[in-house]
Amino acid sequence: xxxxxxxxxxxxxxxxxxxxxxxxxxxxxxxxxxxxxxxxxxxxxxxxxxxxxxxxxxxxxxxxxxxxxxxxxxxxxxxxxxxxxxxxxxxxxxxxxxxxxxxxxxxxxxxxxxxxxxxxxxxxxxxxxxxxxxxxxxxxxxxxxxxxxxxxxxxxxxxxxxxxxxxxxxxxxxxxxxxxxxxxxxxxxxxxxxxxxxxxxxxxxxxxxxxxxxxxxxxxxxxxxxxxxxxxxxxxxxxxxxxxxxxxxxxxxxxxxxxxxxxxxxxxxxxxxxxxxxxxxxxxxxxxxxxxxxx
Amino acid sequence: xxxxxxxxxxxxxxxxxxxxxxxxxxxxxxxxxxxxxxxxxxxxxxxxxxxxxxxxxxxxxxxxxxxxxxxxxxxxxxxxxxxxxxxxxxxxxxxxxxxxxxxxxxxxxxxxxxxxxxxxxxxxxxxxxxxxxxxxxxxxxxxxxxxxxxxxxxxxxxxxxxxxxxxxxxxxxxxxxxxxxxxxxxxxxxxxxxxxxxxxxxxxxxxxxxxxxxxxxxxxxxxxxxxxxxxxxxxxxxxxxxxxxxxxxxxxxxxxxxxxxxxxxxxxxxxxxxxxxxxxxxxxxxxxxxxxxxxxxxxxxxxxxxxxxxxxxxxxxxxxxx
Numbered sequence: 001x002x003x004x005x006x007x008x009x010x011x012x013x014x015x016x017x018x019x020x021x022x023x024x025x026x027x028x029x030x031x032x033x034x035x036x037x038x039x040x041x042x043x044x045x046x047x048x049x050x051x052x053x054x055x056x057x058x059x060x061x062x063x064x065x066x067x068x069x070x071x072x073x074x075x076x077x078x079x080x081x082x083x084x085x086x087x088x089x090x091x092x093x094x095x096x097x098x099x100x101x102x103x104x105x106x107x108x109x110x111x112x113x114x115x116x117x118x119x120x121x122x123x124x125x126x127x128x129x130x131x132x133x134x135x136x137x138x139x140x141x142x143x144x145x146x147x148x149x150x151x152x153x154x155x156x157x158x159x160x161x162x163x164x165x166x167x168x169x170x171x172x173x174x175x176x177x178x179x180x181x182x183x184x185x186x187x188x189x190x191x192x193x194x195x196x197x198x199x200x201x202x203x204x205x206x207x208x209x210x211x212x213x214x215x216x217x218x219x220x221x222x223x224x225x226x227x228x229x230x231x232x233x234x235x236x237x238x239x240x241x242x243x244x245x246x247x248x249x250x251x252x253x254x255x256x257x258x259x260x261x262x263x264x265x266x267x268x269x270x271x272x273x274x275x276x277x278x279x280x281x282x283x284x285x286x287x288x289x290x291x292x293x294x295x
Numbered sequence: 296x297x298x299x300x301x302x303x304x305x306x307x308x309x310x311x312x313x314x315x316x317x318x319x320x321x322x323x324x325x326x327x328x329x330x331x332x333x334x335x336x337x338x339x340x341x342x343x344x345x346x347x348x349x350x351x352x353x354x355x356x357x358x359x360x361x362x363x364x365x366x367x368x369x370x371x372x373x374x375x376x377x378x379x380x381x382x383x384x385x386x387x388x389x390x391x392x393x394x395x396x397x398x399x400x401x402x403x404x405x406x407x408x409x410x411x412x413x414x415x416x417x418x419x420x421x422x423x424x425x426x427x428x429x430x431x432x433x434x435x436x437x438x439x440x441x442x443x444x445x446x447x448x449x450x451x452x453x454x455x456x457x458x459x460x461x462x463x464x465x466x467x468x469x470x471x472x473x474x475x476x477x478x479x480x481x482x483x484x485x486x487x488x489x490x491x492x493x494x495x496x497x498x499x500x501x502x503x504x505x506x507x508x509x510x511x512x513x514x515x516x517x518x519x520x521x522x523x524x525x526x527x528x529x530x531x532x533x534x535x536x537x538x539x540x541x542x543x544x545x546x547x548x549x550x551x552x553x554x555x556x557x558x559x560x561x562x563x564x565x566x567x568x569x570x571x572x573x574x575x576x577x578x579x580x581x582x583x584x585x586x587x588x589x590x591x592x593x594x595x596x597x598x599x600x601x602x603x604x605x606x607x608x609x610x611x612x613x614x615x616x617x
Contacts, residue, residue: 035415035418035419083599086599090602093355093414096361096415097551097594097598098594098595098599100548100594101590101592101593101595101597101598102591102595103591104548104588104590104594105591105595108584108586108587108588108590109588111587112585112588229426232422232426233426235419235422235423236419236426239416239420239423269434272430272433272434273427273430273431276423276424276426276427277427279420279423280408280427283408283411283412283420284411287411288412
């Protein structure tokens, strides 16, 4: 039973990354109509950013959670301003191809300087309050031992996901955003700077990816290709969920992580492929995906 | 929304004559390669990738479907052929047949699943399916995991042609490439190809005209996958191994890059693109990981400034169809 709970936890953690990444993809797709193939590379940049902050400037994990997404988000906004915006009005596929090229460049550069092996990033041991040592150590829940950091990742990413959902679905800014997705010309006529909004949206989506990168740095080592294979699983998650709604991508992300974890416990051979198999099954039954609108 | 290949010219007798002249020139030039000092292994490899890129281009250039998982056909046919030759001891022609049949069967299944979604979703599904297959091949015993199938006997094609001799092998590969190329050319210029172009330009209208567009797209997918498999089978004889790199999704990216550089939806573009990219990998090998960066830069440059590709720009400039 211990092993089952452990795999469930691993599944929830992977699910947090899937949710954060597919949420960012959904936000970007909604406004820019681009499948952001560079998302995995930007996730990796988030992790590296945290690594640099710690090792070059001594800025630790807690500030990295804030700084890394901003830095990578600004990088993303520069990408949007210098390249992606020129693709507006062209076939969607060009956006995919361009971001694929960007991913190759970014990953190639990092591989040149850091090889393919992982760099360690320690779990923070502060603040120290009473017997708490930051996020290190663990606690006994009675039925299982829970490493604090892992529990933190799940809860924190859940909070971020819900905050993003609230921002887009419930606030005025989100309403502008959704309106601009439907009819940019009309929203512009109301005096709203749609191009700036698009840039900021891309920054937001990229920031979410970078945040996932920082969260994952202490668990999975910091590696140039850490996002490359993950992003394809996230694409499968997106196909299953259908990218129709923000909430849909959050729920699908977590659910698939858990399903993957359960597979690892009951039938480990299939754990790498279960998400893809599920994608096939979902497509056969419901070609638009679970929460999707027609493409 | 402008189409991917927005200025293809209609097929006129002049265009057809142009294309036949270029084809003849290409065939003669390639036929002369063994007489020159060019490393034949390099050209053979480029020919396999050229056929692969042409098969891929049939789907995107004429059907508007961007498959991001075409490496799965290359790899699957490669494994099937390699297994048939090495373990079953079949003759080369039967080995190729097994490989092509494997790719065809795979393309029926994957095509049936993937054409259910359109646009970028289609790309993502093909990508995910090929990654699924990658993990299966990683674990399946007959592929020997990370090691791949190595030391494949080349044998005698039809019992006559000794494929271990580089020149013989070269002409066999060339014949395979030219045959595949002509088949694709014929398909593009058939009524089937015309319907495919109509679907690319405006699918709802094609549907309203009474075409069952899903069937056309599926058929194009199968044809493309099968021909990509044929390229994979030929490649086994050149490289004498079948490995996981051929199935990995980065290979699919390279196929897209080749076609993009040469020109999406042009007839000769994928061939030129394949030669450019393979030559680049050959001669820039010393730069190590920078090759990936250079490929990325080419991707970005092509999409931003050079969307027609080499052949597309030339054809546009000459106002000819190539």
